[in-house]
Amino acid sequence: MNLRLSLARWARWLPGVAFLVCLAAGASASDLKVEGRLIWGTNDEKSPDPKHKPVDGDTLSNLRKIYQWKHYFEVNRQVLVVSSRSTNTLVMSKDCSVEIAELEGPRITAQLIGKGKRLNKITTNLSPGQSFAIAGEDKNATAYFVIITDLEETHTPAKQSAPAKKEATPKK
């Protein structure tokens, strides 16, 4: 009986608590968490740098569908949080970075910066789990790919992971 009374008392507060939770969820679901991967495409079976890992099967098959390089190695991986309606930069290597701006809805803009020069600007929708890549030719008939993936929506403070020690230097 006491338990029932106690439950009934708490149940009266449930709608209010649910309302506050909904408000909190709505307020905090605005930041963007993206992952950037710098990938080097080559025909060589092994990368000269042993720290480079072959990319996963899905990425490999996606890239092989349109490009002729046989092997793709992950050179660097960064995670970046972009606050709502703000801009942050993925530094993928000494000469290659991508400036990402979070826009209204699922839209973002990404500007590829090579050796300090802005090369292009891409505006697209990007939802959790979706990816797109910016790519170009590298030295000695190789190619670089910067694959940007929306990891999830979060409200954690912006933080970048430490860059890899050995970085490829995309030419563009």
Place this chain on the structure above:
Amino acid sequence: MKHEIELKLMACLDGELSEREAREITVLVEQDPQARALLNELRQTRAALHGQETLAQVPESREFYWSKIERRLQREAATEAVPALSWKDWAQAWRRWLAPVAGAATIALLAVGGAIWANRSAADAAGWHLAEVEDLTDQAQSHVFRAGNMMVVWVDTQGVRNPSSWEPTEPPTVE
């Protein structure tokens, strides 16, 4: 003896009973010695007090006196009907309204949020692969390709050519 019978005996002595009730009490008194004894005791008490009571003199007429009492009762009833609310009463009243209002607001919020989410999902599904690509320098030209579910923007800085037909001729190196 029941309290009700005691009251009826007192009422009988005061002549306040109906004829039927008075007959019943008379029969009861004849049959029940306890009731008879109580009635006698009440009669003696009444006789002893008779003439001892001081008669209260009311300065007003009977009607005016009772109308004063009636007005006073009405005033008190009106005062009791609107009691001063303390902060606890206010809190209680708000709590009574807060639960249903919060529930309704939650449902509304979920409905609006769901609609926005559904629209956004539909927009994502319909147009996530659409991209606006703008070259920011004359030295680069961008091309958009599909690689399964992934969109690839190829930045060509060597002039306009199709990267899918590009044949690497030199052995790759990593700096």
